[in-house]
Amino acid sequence: AQSVTQLDSQVPVFEEAPVELRCNYSSSVSVYLFWYVQYPNQGLQLLLKYLSGSTLVKGINGFEAEFNKSQTSFHLRKPSVHISDTAEYFCAVTPANDYKLSFGAGTTVTVRA
Amino acid sequence: DTAVSQTPKYLVTQMGNDKSIKCEQNLGHDTMYWYKQDSKKFLKIMFSYNNKELIINETVPNRFSPKSPDKAHLNLHINSLELGDSAVYFCASSQTSLSYEQYFGPGTRLTVT
Numbered sequence: 001a002q003s004v005t006q007l008d009s010q011v012p013v014f015e016e017a018p019v020e021l022r023c024n025y026s027s028s029v030s031v032y033l034f035w036y037v038q039y040p041n042q043g044l045q046l047l048l049k050y051l052s053g054s055t056l057v058k059g060i061n062g063f064e065a066e067f068n069k070s071q072t073s074f075h076l077r078k079p080s081v082h083i084s085d086t087a088e089y090f091c092a093v094t095p096a097n098d099y100k101l102s103f104g105a106g107t108t109v110t111v112r113a
Numbered sequence: 114d115t116a117v118s119q120t121p122k123y124l125v126t127q128m129g130n131d132k133s134i135k136c137e138q139n140l141g142h143d144t145m146y147w148y149k150q151d152s153k154k155f156l157k158i159m160f161s162y163n164n165k166e167l168i169i170n171e172t173v174p175n176r177f178s179p180k181s182p183d184k185a186h187l188n189l190h191i192n193s194l195e196l197g198d199s200a201v202y203f204c205a206s207s208q209t210s211l212s213y214e215q216y217f218g219p220g221t222r223l224t225v226t
Contacts, residue, residue, distance in 0.1 A: 032213055034214070036217075038154075042219060042220075043117075043203055043217035043218050043219045043220050044156075044203070044205075044217040045217070046214050046215075046216075049213075049214060051213070088154055090156065094213060099144055099146075099161055099163070099168065099169060099207070099209060099213070100158060100161070100169055101158060101215060102158075103155070103156040103157070105153070105154075105155055106154045106155070106156075
């Protein structure tokens, strides 16, 4: 079975400051990793994914994440946040070649002016 | 054009009633899912259908019954609603031969009183 731990439940940050959201996973098999964003009262939208290849993955809206197999981590970063980045962020994992996504508990990012 | 749509968006009903939530995707995907998001925003998969065949059935009470009339539709019927069923239910779809990326609908907020 797979599990995902998001190490920060809430991250307040000032506009134009950098942000990092931490995600660790555990699995006995190879996995695919994802970050999703949920804006207030909306569904989830994919930010980026890691399936294979380069461990540095770039996504939409200026986000990027780095897969670290030895540390079983997939941290999400953005060098300069905007007010519009205020949202809930979910890290998710699925066994490679499987359908079943397991989500972390989410990190609430609040961007202040 | 909405990729994954759900109806209704809001559903308020009394304990003991039976209700259905409908989901449709126009992406041509072969797999569809139902997720439940609780009041703490924790997301958990409930069911998944691949080409109209049930492939994931988590430990969900049998009061919940999914039905997939065709690849583009996955409906969720709930019998004898309980207070604990109050949550946001998300439908999602993916094309599993491509990228394992799941596209989410806007959610249905179910409130049981």
